[in-house]
Amino acid sequence: MRCEEVREILPAYGRDGDTGLPVRRHLSRCADCSAELARYNSLARSLEDLRTQAAEPPAELFHQLASIPYRTSRAQEVRTHVTRNRNRYATGVAVAVIGAAGAAFWKTRRGRVATA
């Protein structure tokens, strides 16, 4: 195999790609390609190590996450309450609307009578 062919294989060598005999044979003889493989291996190990390197999250994030059970249960309670009492709420809103309309009508009528 030629160096150019081997170089094409190296990014995946030993991980997602070809580790066949021709490549291994070339690597055992070619110092440049071996050095190139060492660079990729170094890169792979260093990338793996990044997994244990954590950034510091915003200060408030922990409390936002820790309170998820409380927040979701409160939201669920509210949803359940509204669903169970849907008819009562609808009746209340209807009564309020009718009352407001009646009051407005009465006020308008009274104004006209006073003017006459």
Place this chain on the structure above:
Amino acid sequence: MRRPSVHREGASSDRIPAELVERCKDGDERAWGDLVERTYRDVYTLCLRISGDPHDAAEATQDAYLKAWRGLKSFRGDALFETWLYRVASNSALSKHRGRRRRQSQESGMEDEALVQLPASGSVEATAGARIEVQRLEAALATLPEQHRIVVVLRDVYGMSIQEVADHLGISETAAKVRVHRARKRLRDLVFEGEAG
């Protein structure tokens, strides 16, 4: 550019006990707090590496834990809890990232801002075969085009299989393999710039 400020090591080496997960499934809020404490820095970091934006990363982390809390019952323990949580988190981060990309054109300086939040120090040997300095690697990752950065983060940092990467991104396995391959070559050029090859 400001120097990255925070560095924390070794968080991922702690396994989450199955008993703790079971207590969370039973609705134990204290156990949930413990679970969050043990995992949220790593989950946030994963989201930050995918999205490249601290604000999006925080939102994606919240989405991920909300989904995790709601979906805990479906976690059967076939895989490690952390692996399951990472999958949920990377999905959240990817959808958040896609949403942002739709909303706005690329803002200059976004990568630098993300880099500021990432760890500062680490191993310092940089010759072929040795470990690469963390800051140098993070800087190179941040310079990669986002398509390349995301596949390298999923495959090489978090150890997802090519199949999982393909599923996450909604592309074929072959396309995922090609993308990972190109991303590694590009990253190699960035990290070992000026060296033979």
